[in-house]
Amino acid sequence: MQIDNNILITYGGYAIKYEKEAMIFHEGDLPNYYYQVLEGTIKVYTSNAEGKTLAQSIFKNGDSFGEPPILLSLPYPNSAKAKEESTIIRIAREGLLDIIRDYPEIAQEMLFTFAKRIYDKSKSAQIWVSTTPEEKIVQFLKNTPSYNQETPQLVPYTRKQIAEFTGLRIETVIRTLIKMHKEKKLNIINHKIYY
Amino acid sequence: MQIDNNILITYGGYAIKYEKEAMIFHEGDLPNYYYQVLEGTIKVYTSNAEGKTLAQSIFKNGDSFGEPPILLSLPYPNSAKAKEESTIIRIAREGLLDIIRDYPEIAQEMLFTFAKRIYDKSKSAQIWVSTTPEEKIVQFLKNTPSYNQETPQLVPYTRKQIAEFTGLRIETVIRTLIKMHKEKKLNIINHKIYY
């Protein structure tokens, strides 16, 4: 989902810079803005009382995030933070609704973006039916865009990130990856993972 | 999401009856139709190789389901089956796209339905960060519509269903509910659960 920056600015949008690790919104907050990444990396995640976190999505240049709560005017079900120094354009709810009203093609694009997001979340449910760590990791990797059997690819995630997406502990991820490497299900060269 | 039945029929939709336990589509199938429940109960779920299943959603009268794959023309990420004898209106992809084109208010309603569905899926991520069975069950119950602290409510799910939604084994659900009952966190009267 990407709304043209000029349209956003015309309807009252403006850019904001976030430092690395800065919070954009917290679980439970009431939403005020539509957000679109101009530059940087945003992580949306859920955390529980003990501080354990589960990564839900990563958003980069051009991606919008947090649209469902702003459209529905419901408290955020998750939190968002900048993973690196990032610039984000934000616009108030009214401005977003005006844009949707004035530009049917943007509303349509948003519909398809939402469809894709539901689709991806449904697919990642495979992670939660999986009983073994190996299966969870495989399911997670299958859902990454660069995954295909043709040529070996560098896995673009750290072990910690894999742990955050699959709900496993980092030690379990490490041990499982080593086991899979021994069983020749993937390759580890110089700490880097290839599939 | 609900499209007026007359509109569906005008654009080529028609009703189909499914017996109890009949499959509507399977994970991996290419989608051909938009489905809307006229009567009955449809379960959408994911299953893994060992036959363990994870319930993703229940759809009833008026609800549509399986829209993201049909819009995106991507293989179903999950399966759907009738939990009881059900009647469903279905319509081919072209008809659905025509309706979206001809009725902007339906496209708009679909946008908000999708937003709600993403929202609910994001919330249910709380189940997957939870480390203990009790926490998972509590998070699941919190996401049920009838949940509120005001008056005690009958939990409208069987233990087996709670297990299917939380990814726990039924024995674990039973033991956890009994423990919670002893700790007065909920009530069990005659096998029925109240919160």
Next chain:
DNA sequence: CGGTTACTTGACTAGCTTCAAGCCTTGTGG
């Protein structure tokens, strides 16, 4: 070069899953 973050390894343990067996409840048909 120093600090931070990621990665690794080993030992131990809690507690969920599994297996097995039986009880309870509900709906159906004769």
Next chain:
DNA sequence: CCACAAGGCTTGAAGCTAGTCAAGTAACCG
């Protein structure tokens, strides 16, 4: 109205294994 079947619920015992804790090592960044 009763008997039976099917599915849901319950319990106990045992085993596995992912999580936890601790103590490092290795890579990366400014």
